[in-house]
Amino acid sequence: MPTDSRRLxxxxxxxxPELFCSSDPTSLINDDSLRKDGRNPEEIAGIFMQCxxxxxxxxxxxxxLHKTKVICSVYGPKDVEQKEDFQMIGKLKCDFKFAPxxxxxxxxxxxxxxxxxxxxxxxxxxxxxxxxxxxxxxxIEVYVIVLENNGSALAxxxxxxSLALADACIEQYDIVAAASVRVFGKENFLRDPTFHEEYxxxxxxxxxxxxxxxxxxxxxxxxxxxxGVLSEGCMESSVLQEAIQTCTExxxxxxxxxxxxxxxxxxxxxx
Amino acid sequence: xxxxxxxxxxxxxxVHGVQDDFRTDGRSCENYRHIELETGILSNTHxxxxxRLGSSELLVGVKVELGTPKPQRINEGWLEFHVDCSPNAHPxxxxxxxKELSDNICSMLTRVYRNNTVMDLExxxxxxxxxxxxxxxxxxxxxxxxxxxxxASIAVKAALxxxxxxxxxxxxxxxxxxxxxxxxxxxDVKHLKTINCPVLVTLSKxxxxxxxxxxxxxxxxxSASLVMGVTRRGHTVGxxxxxxxxxxxxxxxxxIDSGKKIGRQLHISLDKLLKIEAGMSEDIKQTGYL
Numbered sequence: 001m002p003t004d005s006r007r008l009x010x011x012x013x014x015x016x017p018e019l020f021c022s023s024d025p026t027s028l029i030n031d032d033s034l035r036k037d038g039r040n041p042e043e044i045a046g047i048f049m050q051c052x053x054x055x056x057x058x059x060x061x062x063x064x065l066h067k068t069k070v071i072c073s074v075y076g077p078k079d080v081e082q083k084e085d086f087q088m089i090g091k092l093k094c095d096f097k098f099a100p101x102x103x104x105x106x107x108x109x110x111x112x113x114x115x116x117x118x119x120x121x122x123x124x125x126x127x128x129x130x131x132x133x134x135x136x137x138x139x140i141e142v143y144v145i146v147l148e149n150n151g152s153a154l155a156x157x158x159x160x161x162s163l164a165l166a167d168a169c170i171e172q173y174d175i176v177a178a179a180s181v182r183v184f185g186k187e188n189f190l191r192d193p194t195f196h197e198e199y200x201x202x203x204x205x206x207x208x209x210x211x212x213x214x215x216x217x218x219x220x221x222x223x224x225x226x227x228g229v230l231s232e233g234c235m236e237s238s239v240l241q242e243a244i245q246t247c248t249e250x251x252x253x254x255x256x257x258x259x260x261x262x263x264x265x266x267x268x269x270x271x
Numbered sequence: 272x273x274x275x276x277x278x279x280x281x282x283x284x285x286v287h288g289v290q291d292d293f294r295t296d297g298r299s300c301e302n303y304r305h306i307e308l309e310t311g312i313l314s315n316t317h318x319x320x321x322x323r324l325g326s327s328e329l330l331v332g333v334k335v336e337l338g339t340p341k342p343q344r345i346n347e348g349w350l351e352f353h354v355d356c357s358p359n360a361h362p363x364x365x366x367x368x369x370k371e372l373s374d375n376i377c378s379m380l381t382r383v384y385r386n387n388t389v390m391d392l393e394x395x396x397x398x399x400x401x402x403x404x405x406x407x408x409x410x411x412x413x414x415x416x417x418x419x420x421x422x423a424s425i426a427v428k429a430a431l432x433x434x435x436x437x438x439x440x441x442x443x444x445x446x447x448x449x450x451x452x453x454x455x456x457x458x459d460v461k462h463l464k465t466i467n468c469p470v471l472v473t474l475s476k477x478x479x480x481x482x483x484x485x486x487x488x489x490x491x492x493x494s495a496s497l498v499m500g501v502t503r504r505g506h507t508v509g510x511x512x513x514x515x516x517x518x519x520x521x522x523x524x525x526x527i528d529s530g531k532k533i534g535r536q537l538h539i540s541l542d543k544l545l546k547i548e549a550g551m552s553e554d555i556k557q558t559g560y561l
Contacts, residue, residue: 015342117378120371127515128495201386202343209387210506225517229497231510234388237531240507241524248520 045192051167051265059168063160067150072160074168077138090135094123125218125228131171151194155180174220179250217247221255289477303484310433318434322426326416331430338405348395348403383500383509417487424471435460469500474526501534
């Protein structure tokens with residue numbers, strides 16, 4: 001693996017000790033049909049959102065979904081880089097990064113395949129909401145850092161990024177709210193999964209790895225348009241459709257707190 | 272990404288055609304283009320396939336190598352996907368120009384193969400904690416004619432079907448070490464079980480209908496598409512929305528239904544073709560690539 005010589009050297013191969021302890025992913029729900037953190041399967045996680053957390057940025061936001069913490073800042077619109085062609089529509093540049101200490105496993109400084117995939121999903125979800133034709137010849141930069149990953153990081157990142165764009169006064173058709181669901185068997189949809197409830201195929205065997213997976217949906221709540229879908233794991237298509245439906249409903253419910261967060265932020269300015 | 276350049280009226284022509292279930296090349300919305308598939312064409316690989324889907328052409332080579340198992344799965348091997356967009360296909364792919372496209376295809380392939388149902392990874396284990404087979408799947412894009420994701424997944428399945436892993440034997444060596452012996456006969460191989468390998472189906476939304484197997488002109492008219500991995504039994508193994516547009520929640524449901532149906536049909540004809548191809552390679556002498 002190529003390493004960056006300018007960074008602090010760490011051992012090339014090292015593993016988190018938690019890999020070696022046994023976990024039992026077959027019992028995400030206990031006998032009282034409660035999850036490990038005491039929530040009902042249907043129960044959503046507590047969410048906290050705040051705008052204007054980074055003072056130098058044009059717009060910024062901080063979002064907390066159970067223990068998952070995401071910070072996002074938006075810069076621009078500014079001129080496109082010299083080498084790039086003239087374009088009549090603006091360009092949305094996103095950067096999605098897990099902080100090195102955010103996950104159980106230490107993350108490298110260079111973006112891995114998972115990060116670049118999530119970045120692409122984030123970009124595509126946001127570019128359907130931003131009125132890019134209003135920003136010709138310019139680019140808008142969105143930087144997302146996951147400070148602590150306790151599951152549903154992508155959903156929190158999309159919500160935070162859209163909030164930061166609104167805070168930066170970038171014109172959008174609608175705000176984007178995202179939610180994710182852990183599919184656990186045909187009947188159980190665990191909303192806002194924690195890190196231990198996320199889908200790790202290596203914890204499951206061939207026999208019990210069916211109708212298991214994670215689905216994340218990004219939605220524009222007032223327009224009722226789905227602007228991002230990402231799923232993982234093998235499941236029946238009817239189960240997938242139902243999971244998408246559950247996510248859509250949950251994202252719809254996020255609209256009120258998002259609105260409240262934005263309006264309360266405006267109130268501060270007036271004072 | 273390399274895109275065809277179309278005028279507004281050309282786009283409208285395509286969109287209106289799709290509305291009437293009649294596309295510019297005469298297909299209906301749910302038809303694939305003609306697929307040409309060949310397997311076992313590269314002698315230096317353990318398995319290979321070439322696909323031509325309309326005017327898209329891809330070459331897939333599979334190499335197996337011995338590696339050290341991952342600590343979370345000590346007696347299993349793994350698959351690794353690499354996608355290369357050759358500047359032969361389009362000059363914009365020069366340097367890092369094709370990175371976005373290749374990352375997309377690569378992450379989508381990794382996503383649909385990342386669960387326990389599609390492949391028996393235990394068959395790739397050699398000695399627990401010490402050695403396992405690592406299957407490197409390299410996809411090379413030779414010509415872009417639209418719908419590269421579907422073409423890549425079909426070619427990957429065909430190449431994995433064609434892959435033979437050397438039948439190594441283990442003997443006890445000195446000091447409790449195990450020696451690995453490679454068979455002398457290169458034909459002495461075991462084949463991978465690819466029966467549950469998924470194919471990817473891309474459904475592109477054009478106007479208020481969705482189409483499969485979009486050509487590069489049609490891709491220009493489409494702002495959002497849904498890529499889904501479908502197994503032979505019709506299960507979905509990974510879905511992602513691509514493109515900068517948005518979709519109606521109802522049309523997502525519709526697209527998943529038709530993706531499942533089309534994916535199953537695709538599997539039936541692909542499995543049939545692969546069986547013929549495997550039988551043929553014994554009595555027809557190979558003449559080499561192209």
